[in-house]
Amino acid sequence: MALEITVGPPVITINYGNTFLVSEFDGSITNASDQGLYSRDTRYISHYQLYIDGQPWTLLNSAEVTYYASRTYLVNPRVVTEHGEIAPAILGLALSRVIAEGLHEDIDIRNYSCQPLHFNLEILIRSDFADIFEVKAKEFTRRGHIETEWKSDSQQLVTRYSHDDFQRSFIVRMEHGTSKAIYGNGRINFVVDLPPGGNWHTCCKYEILEDGFLHAAPKECAHALYRSQTAHNLSRWKQVTTQITTSNEDFYRLYRQSVEDMAALRLPRGGEHRHEILAAAGVPWFVSxxxxxxxxxxxxxxxxxxxxxxxxxxxxxxxxxxxxxxxxxxxxxxxxxxxxxxxxxxxxxxxxxxxxxxxxxxxxxxxxxxxxxxxxxxxxxxxxxxxxxxxxxxxxxxxxxxxxxxxxxxxxxxxxxxxxxxxxxxxxxxxxxxxxxxxxxxxxxxxxxxxxxxxxxxxxxxxxxxxxxxxxxxxxxxxxxxxxxxxxxxxxxxxxxxxxxxxxxxxxxxxxxxxxxxxxxxxxxxxxxxxxxxxxxxxxxxxxxxxxxxxxxxxxxxxxxxxxxxxxxxxxxxxxxxxxxxxxxxxxxxxxxxxxEAASHFRFHRLPELYAGIRRRSGTFPVQYLGANVPQAWAAGSVFHLIRAILGLDADAHKKTLYIDPALPDWLPDITLRQLRVGQATVDIRFWREGEATRHDVLAVTGDLKVEARGTPGVKKD
Missing domain, CATH: 1.50.10.10 (Glycosyltransferase)
Known part of the structure; x- marks a missing residue:
């Protein structure tokens, strides 16, 4: 059996509209890197780390579960506390993140030992308010003034940046915590007492105040992310976009991921035209x-x-x-x-x-x-x-x-x-x-x-x-x-x-x-x-x-x-x-x-902006370009051009006509398009290979539309 090789960027990325988060697989954001929480070209989190009594947690596994959410599983290292030693891997920590205009983070800890445990959970958060151009160039000059205020009663950490009339604020809200937080030495601290089999939870909401407008975190915790407004919007997007089925599973997964990437990169026009969208170029460098x-x-x-x-x-x-x-x-x-x-x-x-x-x-x-x-x-x-x-x-x-x-x-x-x-x-x-x-x-x-x-x-x-x-x-x-x-x-x-x-x-x-x-x-x-x-x-x-x-x-x-x-x-x-x-x-x-086939090697079948041009030989695989935008809009959209070229699709909505000139290759023996829209009409149409020829069948038409086969105006026909 052939070994399946999966490649992709060595980071976790989630995004929504103008806001995105790039982190290590363990959820941390390393100092002096280009990772962080960004919105509208400003970085709001430049350093993030979870500690148990001063030591970082140990990564088990992590992944993006959709373009706007991730989950990370961690366990504790060996820890010596004033109450005794905590053996390694007897505490499980699930770090769940859901992003919208702000970020909602759930921290859930379970004691899997047969003894009560007492320890400190620490969250290190730093904000540098760096401009994304300076982050990318790795040349950061501090121009304004940063001040931080901890509000114990409301469990809020407010960090403000001010440079003349350019002002931004970053607000961390601790909600629904099993224990209350205190703040000191740049860290949010919780004293955690867990009986055997006990659970501990807190919500961290990261919100952005920009020009007097609050970009709020999602209200829902991670367990409810599929009932969120973002999930509803994604479901609606999939309902109004053209869908395909094909017996080529890799091609189907590439198409499905590309449709989702387009949803991830939608930007509202703004103001009274927020229903009109255009595409951001890509995450992380070109969300604009x-x-x-x-x-x-x-x-x-x-x-x-x-x-x-x-x-x-x-x-x-x-x-x-x-x-x-x-x-x-x-x-x-x-x-x-x-x-x-x-x-x-x-x-x-x-x-x-x-x-x-x-x-x-x-x-x-x-x-x-x-x-x-x-x-x-x-x-x-x-x-x-x-x-x-x-x-x-x-x-x-x-x-x-x-x-x-x-x-x-x-x-x-x-x-x-x-x-x-x-x-x-x-x-x-x-x-x-x-x-x-x-x-x-x-x-x-x-x-x-x-x-x-x-x-x-x-x-x-x-x-x-x-x-x-x-x-x-x-x-x-x-x-x-x-x-x-x-x-x-x-x-x-x-x-x-x-x-x-x-x-x-x-x-x-x-x-x-x-x-x-x-x-x-x-x-x-x-x-x-x-x-x-x-x-x-x-x-x-x-x-x-x-x-x-x-x-x-x-x-x-x-x-x-x-x-x-x-x-x-x-x-x-x-x-x-x-x-x-x-x-x-x-x-x-x-x-x-x-x-x-290149896409089949990338994580989630998600095409990056680019990849290395090494020659394909037996035993090789596509090589990730470090710094490539993933997701990236026109990389995702490339599969749509490929389908259009294979099927020879063209339209004249004024003549209420969809033109086709299909030529399926042998590796793509069939494909069905559903809800393909021309003007006010939609069509479902199936294509399949029959010998060397490609046949088609119009399955359904909604509205006034005809499908007409015609040759492309080329100079050669196979």
Whole structure:
């Protein structure tokens, strides 16, 4: 029997909305680490440890039981007290945590010995109120003042942070305790007396006061977590999202976990629009509004929950830049990259208020708007965002094209700006074939494909609403761009497209995954598509666990790096969509198999943001990237793109039609989608392999919808 190998981040993470907790497996939060309880970019617990008479408890086991709750089982070490010795492992401690806007923690202790026991339980809690940017950089500067107050009567520990008008408070409430707490020397202490078989309990509620608003802990104890409001919301989410069944258990578990991860990463728009949601990029580093990430997640979720796009489109429209601001890399019409709300952003020590250092979010906004319109069938979308659309187009033609050559380029003007502004935004991610850093301004290949796609999509929308002249102009601009792109980016010697044009307009002939996005956008000339597909699947790019970000032949290649040789699930999902667009169905199945089988090795079948690009061989397994966000939105959403590519799903809600072009690979012999929504209608549809062919059966339709099989407009059919 094969050994089952499970990998994952070496921490416990639970989250809800803007609040999350990262701890050791034993529940502790170690000093001088990036662990802690965070909310809205501020860390509220920087050090946590449970002690029995000054000694830490011993871990047995722990796990997240759902995305918003964890449980840890501990036993006592050998302890010598003034009342005598306590033998090891005769006290069991269950530490249960449930998170919402605050954190509810239950501590339950049982005496499993035949003698009464008397000891001290101590909870060490420290708060540094550090900004998440400083935590990540490991460069923390204390600016404000911290004061702590213990309120014995109400059993509350209140810690306040004040720096001019930036003020935060952290409140620890001890409730329902078997014995009362006292506070001293930075620790909350309980005297515990337990008869044989006796139990001891206390609730610790951790709450946050921010700008006069209390972010309260859940009322329910851990034993009631499945009756909580969070559990109800999750149940409702599963009811309104598309569900699948399949005989491939690993693929089913990946999909189910991805749907739950999307629930975990939902952020309300805020204010009176709290019912509208968008996706946080990932935990722990990117629990915030992200332009590129939220838009791609909206695209991925069209077959799962198409309304995801509504909150994203509106929130980003609200933040669309109206002026030039070099510090924030802002220009009129530009969509934001990242919005932060911590101390550094409050005092504008970082440009994330919001920061606009993204070259693709403005373009992707148009693509997401069009796709949402097609799937939702909402004719109010385009008119509602008409001004936003024209500002996006104006930015693309004016500011996105820095030198007027018809291509998109980027280069920061901010002292705190990002070197790279495509999806590969690490400072070392864009390299020449010799591994050296590319000189800017940089015209990434995929940016040109995105613009081509965005203009064609916007043309369709504007024509639908009676603007034929504008639609014709946009189509003409897209056609001209395609011709220029082929002339300037195609590398005949490589049989592949250039990674980018550098600041001197020279081709960067680096072999990377980016040209796979060109297939998704449709800018690739049909007679060159197969060369691109074959190059992406050569062993230096294709690891067997997915397509790497960079060829292993490049001197800068490092399988354990962030973007120079690692595998990103969302990148592979987009590439699979491109393969399907050009008719390479067999190759879609190859990518989907890689990502699915990689996911089967990760804890809970949960895909991380990225993993190492090591080559797959007998006896190997995917390797966790330390620091990867888990859960992460577009990693979770990658399986939705893979399903869409395998089944050839597309929609036109105005024509009340779901289009399909299914080609199930042999490792996925059947799949049934239930409650797949197009416009106001839903459909249940089963697909299965019959020999080499894929059949389908429409099981149920609610509303007015037809299912139409059609071939994708590719250049090749298997």
């Amino acid at each position: 509004v992200f332009g590129r990430d939220s838009l791609i997640v909206s695209l991925q979720n069209l077959i799962v929950y198409p309304d995801f796009a509504r909150g994203t489109l509106q929130r980003l429209a609200d933040l669309q830049a109206t002026e030039i601001d070099d510090y924030r890399d802002a220009e009129p019409g530009k969509m934001p990259h990242e919005l932060r709300s911590g101390e550094l952003a409050h005092f504008r020590r970082i440009p994330h208020t919001p920061y606009y250092g993204t070259a693709d979010a403005t373009i992707l906004y148009l693509i997401a708007l069009h796709e949402a319109w097609k799937w939702l069938g909402d004719d109010l979308l385009f008119p509602h965002y008409e001004d936003v659309v024209w500002r996006c187009l104006e930015w693309i033609d004016h500011y996105g094209d820095r030198d007027g050559d018809g291509f998109q380029e980027y280069q920061t003007r901010s002292a705190r700006g990002y070197e790279n502004m495509g999806w590969k935004d690490a400072g070392d991610a864009v390299v020449y074939p010799d591994g050296s850093l590319v000189k800017g301004p940089k015209a990434l290949c995929e940016l040109q494909g995105y613009v081509f796609d965005a203009k064609l999509r916007t043309a369709e929308g504007t024509e639908y609403f009676g603007h034929a002249e504008q639609a014709a102009r946009l189509r003409k601009e897209a056609a001209e761009l395609q011709l220029r792109f082929e002339e300037q980016f195609w590398c005949e010697d490589l049989g592949y497209y250039a990674y980018a044009l550098d600041g001197d307009k020279r081709q960067v002939m680096t072999i990377a995954s980016n040209p796979g996005h060109l297939l998704w956008s449709g800018i690739v000339r049909p007679d060159r598509a197969e060369q691109v597909v074959r190059r992406l699947l050569k062993p230096d790019l294709w690891s067997g666990w997915g397509i790497r970000t960079l060829s292993e032949r490049n001197p800068a290649y490092n399988p354990f790096s962030y973007q120079n040789g690692s595998v990103w699930p969302h990148d592979n999902g987009i590439i699979a969509m491109g393969f399907k667009r050009y008719g390479f169905a067999k190759e879609v199945g190859m990518i989907a198999r890689d990502i699915s």
